[in-house]
Amino acid sequence: MxxxxxxxxxxxxxxxxxxxxxxxxxxxxxxPILTALKERETGIADAISSAEKVKLEMASLxxxxxxLMNQAREERGVMIKDAKVASDKMIAEAKDxxxxxxxxxxxxxxxxxxxxxxxxxxxxxxxxxxxxxxxxEKILRRELANKSEQEAFIQxxxxxxxxx
Amino acid sequence: xMFKKHLKSLxxxxxxxxxxxxxxxxxxxxxxxDTNIEAKKEEEPTLKPSDLIMEHIMDNHEFHIAExxxxxxxxxxxxxxxxxxxxxxxxMSSKFEHGKAIYNGYTLSEKGxxxxxxxxxxxxxxxxxxxxxxxxxALALLVYLVIGAAKKYQNGGVKVAPTGFxxxxxxxxxxxxxxxxxxxxxxxxxxxxxxxxxxxxxILINNIIGLIPGTANVTGNIAxxxxxxxxxxxxxxxxxxxxxxxxxxxxxxxxxxxxxILIPVELLGVFIKPAALMIRLFANMVAGHIVIxxxxxLIFIFGAMSNVAGWGFSPVSIAFTVFIYFIEILVAFIQAxxxxxxxxxxxxxxxxxxxxxxxx
Numbered sequence: 001m002x003x004x005x006x007x008x009x010x011x012x013x014x015x016x017x018x019x020x021x022x023x024x025x026x027x028x029x030x031x032p033i034l035t036a037l038k039e040r041e042t043g044i045a046d047a048i049s050s051a052e053k054v055k056l057e058m059a060s061l062x063x064x065x066x067x068l069m070n071q072a073r074e075e076r077g078v079m080i081k082d083a084k085v086a087s088d089k090m091i092a093e094a095k096d097x098x099x100x101x102x103x104x105x106x107x108x109x110x111x112x113x114x115x116x117x118x119x120x121x122x123x124x125x126x127x128x129x130x131x132x133x134x135x136x137e138k139i140l141r142r143e144l145a146n147k148s149e150q151e152a153f154i155q156x157x158x159x160x161x162x163x164x
Numbered sequence: 165x166m167f168k169k170h171l172k173s174l175x176x177x178x179x180x181x182x183x184x185x186x187x188x189x190x191x192x193x194x195x196x197x198d199t200n201i202e203a204k205k206e207e208e209p210t211l212k213p214s215d216l217i218m219e220h221i222m223d224n225h226e227f228h229i230a231e232x233x234x235x236x237x238x239x240x241x242x243x244x245x246x247x248x249x250x251x252x253x254x255x256m257s258s259k260f261e262h263g264k265a266i267y268n269g270y271t272l273s274e275k276g277x278x279x280x281x282x283x284x285x286x287x288x289x290x291x292x293x294x295x296x297x298x299x300x301x302a303l304a305l306l307v308y309l310v311i312g313a314a315k316k317y318q319n320g321g322v323k324v325a326p327t328g329f330x331x332x333x334x335x336x337x338x339x340x341x342x343x344x345x346x347x348x349x350x351x352x353x354x355x356x357x358x359x360x361x362x363x364x365x366x367i368l369i370n371n372i373i374g375l376i377p378g379t380a381n382v383t384g385n386i387a388x389x390x391x392x393x394x395x396x397x398x399x400x401x402x403x404x405x406x407x408x409x410x411x412x413x414x415x416x417x418x419x420x421x422x423x424x425i426l427i428p429v430e431l432l433g434v435f436i437k438p439a440a441l442m443i444r445l446f447a448n449m450v451a452g453h454i455v456i457x458x459x460x461x462l463i464f465i466f467g468a469m470s471n472v473a474g475w476g477f478s479p480v481s482i483a484f485t486v487f488i489y490f491i492e493i494l495v496a497f498i499q500a501x502x503x504x505x506x507x508x509x510x511x512x513x514x515x516x517x518x519x520x521x522x523x524x
Binding site: 007009011014015017018021022026028029032 | 218221222223244275277288289290291292293295296299300303306307310311313314317318322323333334337338341354357358359361362365366385386387388390391392395450
């Protein structure tokens with residue numbers, strides 16, 4: 001059957017054509033394309049792995065940041081506490097000082113009052129003395145005139161005189 | 165759904181029309197059948213479907229386009245002949261005047277074979293037949309397309325997204341590399357990739373171009389598939405290692421006497437594998453072309469019976485042809501893939517070796 005008899009011409013031409021096409025495509029198409037595809041694939045794989053690496057780095061950085069933040073927060077707490085203690089101390093000191101000053105001022109004031117009082121008393125005593133002298137003078141003058149009257153007067157005077 | 169309904173009703177219509185016409189004419193002409201056929205023979209050139217199919221399937225020295233009123237319209241192709249007596253002779257096939265004329269002592273037989281007038285003279289025909297010409301054109305197209313795409317990789321760099329034909333080519337190449345190369349050949353796949361890719365695209369482009377109406381049936385020619393099978397046999401044989409031959413000449417794990425039966429079987433297997441490749445591709449492509457031609461010819465077969473039957477059957481015939489055409493497009497890819505994949509499998513068996521020994 002002629003369908004199953006290979007034609008010599010087609011046989012030879014196919015062989016030649018296949019050979020030529022094989023060498024042309026191998027040199028100018030398959031090798032460049034395959035290397036390009038490989039290059040791209042490795043490029044993509046590298047990119048993915050480096051992205052993964054960066055992600056991990058980012059995560060570790062984040063952790064570090066968090067740790068730093070926590071530390072800072074702790075330090076801040078400690079500092080605030082310290083400051084509070086210090087301020088409390090200062091306030092207490094100031095209060096003490098103020099109290100001491102106040103006490104001192106009060107003591108001085110009392111002393112001054114005492115002195116004034118004393119001075120005033122002396123003054124009063126002096127005035128009383130003067131009054132007594134004056135009254136005594138008047139009495140003495142009246143005594144000369146009338147005895148009973150003199151006594152009444154003395155009585156009257158004595159009533160009027162009041163020490164304070 | 166609508167289309168299906170229409171198709172169904174069309175089929176029913178055509179079939180019933182055909183049955184009615186055929187049965188009535190059959191009853192009427194039952195007795196005069198023989199005389200009628202003979203009468204028809206004289207009236208008009210008879211329709212010989214098998215000859216027409218063979219003419220379509222087989223190689224030819226010209227691109228036959230049409231025959232109108234006995235006038236053949238065809239593109240003549242160059243004929244290259246060699247014989248010991250006359251040496252090399254080159255001329256156009258139109259010199260034969262479609263087999264009617266004798267040129268330079270050569271004749272063109274009815275089957276399209278060039279013979280010498282002197283029967284003792286042996287003629288070697290290296291003509292650029294329509295298969296050869298079409299194959300060369302198809303390959304030129306393939307080289308143009310593939311190299312065009314390959315240049316884009318070099319010009320645009322690797323990191324640029326593929327454009328145009330590159331997009332169509334790249335998945336096929338990566339498919340062949342991953343599914344055919346890597347899965348069958350393991351880490352040695354890179355050595356065989358240019359061969360496998362060339363075989364795949366060589367078959368594919370010829371399959372596809374052969375599907376265009378009016379073109380030759382290149383991949384459905386036994387010479388074409390024979391060459392590819394021989395090349396794949398050579399590649400397999402050059403890839404073999406000691407392990408492979410040891411398995412053939414001293415099959416392990418079988419009784420001593422069975423070995424003597426297995427050795428010739430295994431040895432034959434080496435040659436049967438590529439032969440199967442050859443026959444598979446050839447038969448698939450021939451079958452597809454025959455089926456399509458048959459469906460088209462059915463119109464004319466019915467038309468020869470009665471004009472109405474011919475017209476009535478034509479939508480059915482066209483529908484079937486379209487259906488088979490889609491299948492053939494699928495087959496064009498599948499057969500190219502199967503040839504490549506099986507070649508890779510056979511190469512894989514040939515290079516399989518030392519590292520697998522531990523598993524036995």
